[in-house]
Amino acid sequence: MTAGAQPSPATDAPPVTLGRAISQRSSLARRMMLIAAGWVLVLLLGGGFALDRTLTNLVRGNFDDQLEYLLNSMIVVAEIDSDGQVYFNRPLGEPRFLEPNSGLYYQISAEGREDFPSYSLAVTPSRSLWDTTLKQRNHLDNEPHFYDSDQLPEEPLRIVERTVILPDSDARWTFTVASRREELDAQILRIRSILIWSFAVLGLGLLVLAVLQSWYGLSPLRRVRAAIQSMRSAGTNRITEPLPLEVxxxxxxxxxxxxxxxxxxxxxxxxxxxxxxxxxxxxxxxxxxxxxxxxxxxxxxxxxxxxxxxxxxHHLARARAVGRRAIGHARTPVCESAEAVRRAVERLYPGTRFDIAGNRSALVAIERQDLDEILGNLIENAAKYGGGSVFVTVDVEPEDAQCVIWVEDDGAGIPEGERQRIFDRGARLDTGKPGTGLGLAIVRDVAEIYGGDVALEESEDLGGLLVRLSLPRAG
Structure with a gap:
């Protein structure tokens, strides 16, 4: 390499190894596993979240119902004494209210009492509160209100409050019942732990099931691969093993x-x-x-x-037709090919009259080069051996799968006994004119390769030879 020359990108590019090529190919099993894992993850997360919310709300609702029951029991037995204080006309029946720091508390308070203006604030706590006072919220309605509170050190609470007006009092009294949340949080934590482990085991089981399903579902493809390997090694030429409908x-x-x-x-x-x-x-x-x-x-x-x-x-023409047929289905306009052949033959036989009629939009399932060769042989023979007139008619019936092309001339024709022999390679009835005797043989062979046929008849209109060429229509 000369000085200052730059290396070519093709030389510097890293080679594509077999490992990289394999790693870049997709896998049906991997796709199925990714789809299954994604759906399992989404469904388990969604279902787990919904079930966690449902069970958590159910446990918390049960806990709140117990607090509300205690609150309503207090309101039912609460009365106002002569000093304007709240008392209970019978015991509440809950011993934890009497035990200091028991975890269950109540508090009754009123602000701005009108019946005893000398008191701006009255608070009646439970004995379990000891010397602690709960911070209450002001509520203007009579509905119970639930909320969590951390106002007591190291003792999270679940609180329910309700504001009522007691008989013989114009003040709005706020009744509060608070309970330690440890039991509630422990139940929620236990439920969530059970859900996590249950859904983890369920997800693992579903993934294992997806793996087994992918392995079993793709087993017919492995059997197909084994059958193909057997064809290569054992010499069989067909796959005859029974397989599922999808395969x-x-x-x-x-x-x-x-x-x-x-x-x-x-x-x-x-x-x-x-x-x-x-x-x-x-x-x-x-x-x-x-x-x-x-x-x-x-x-x-x-x-x-x-x-x-x-x-x-002759054999090269057949080989070309076979090779082009293997490429795929072609769509060739018949009249367009016939017009092109006519223009070429007119230069060789300028005194010949050509007439192309019929379905101008007909299409045949044959390559354009092969159709040109077929029509070229037929039209050139008609011009060579005819009397000066060549008619080409394209006939296509809607329900027919074949397109019929009629090539007629006004020559001497071919005797009926010689019409089959004329298709032999090298066969010529008129040796006075140049030619190889391969035209009709090539026409027959190429037409048969594409699924068509050719026949010789007598023209009723011109009196000469009529060639009936049948080719498959293009869908």
């Missing part, structure tokens, strides 16, 4: 592809054998003439080489 179309396509390949291989062997057989006789003649130093060696060489050339051209 049967794939197996049918593989068998059809194998059958198509076998037909192509058989056609290739047949063409090669026919060509070898056709060339064997001319080569033998040339070898014998050269060995015997025959005086007409020059004439024999010219005659036999023309014969060999006809055979080679």
């Amino acid at each position: 049967e179309p794939l197996v049918e396509e593989i068998n059809a592809l194998l059958a198509h390949s076998e037909r192509q291989a058989e056609e290739a062997r047949t063409h090669a054998g026919n060509l070898a057989h056709a060339l064997k006789t001319p080569l033998t003649v040339l070898t014998n003439a050269a060995t015997a130093r025959a005086p007409d060696l020059h004439t024999a060489v010219m005659r036999e080489t023309r014969t060999m050339q006809r055979h080679v051209e």
Whole structure:
């Protein structure tokens, strides 16, 4: 490399190794596992969250119902004494209210009492509060209110409050019942722990099930692979093992592809054998003439080489048609090809009258080059051996799968007994005009390769030869 030259990108690019190529390929099993894992994760998270909210609200609601029951029991037995203080006309029946720091407390208070203006604030706490006072919230309605509070050090509380007006009092009294949240939080924590472990085990089980489902569901593909390996090693030519309905179309396509390949291989062997057989006789003649130093060696060489050339051209035309047919289904307009052939033949036979009629939009399932070769042979023969008029008619019936092309001339025609022999390679009825005798043979072979056929008849309109060419329509 010269100084200052820059390395080419292709040289500096890292090679694509087999490992990288395999890692970049997608996997059906991996896709199925990712989809299953994603849906399991979404459903378990959603279901777990909904179930956690439901159970947590159920436990908290049960806890709140107990607090509200105690609150209503206090309101029912509460009365106002002569000093304006609240007292209970019978015991509450809950001993934890009497035990200091028991975790269950109540407090009754009123602000701005109108019946005893000398008191701006009255507070009646439970004995369990001892010397502590709860901070209450002001509520203007008579509904119970629940909330959590951390106002007591190291003792989170669940509180319910309700504001009522007691008999013989114009003040709004706030009744409060508070309970330690440790038991409630412990129950919620236990529920969440059970949910987490349960859903984790459920998720793991679902993932294992997805793995087994993927392994079992994709087992027919592994059987197909084993069958293909058996075809390569054991020499079988079809997949005959019973497989599920979903895999049967794939197996049918593989068998059809194998059958198509076998037909192509058989056609290739047949063409090669026919060509070898056709060339064997001319080569033998040339070898014998050269060995015997025959005086007409020059004439024999010219005659036999023309014969060999006809055979080679014929088989090359068949090989090209077979190769183009294997590429895929073609769509070729018939009239467009016929017009192109007409313009070319008019230069060779300027005095001939051509008439192309029929369905101008007809399409055939044949490659354009092959259709041009077929129509070129037919139209050129009609112009060569006719009397000056060539008619081409394209006929397509809506319900018919074939497109019929009629090529007529006003020549002498072909006797009915010679119409089959004329398709043989090299067969010529009129040796006074130049030609190789391969035109109709090539037309027949190429048409049959595409699933069509060709027949010779007598033209009723022009009196000469009528060639009926049938080709498959393009859908």
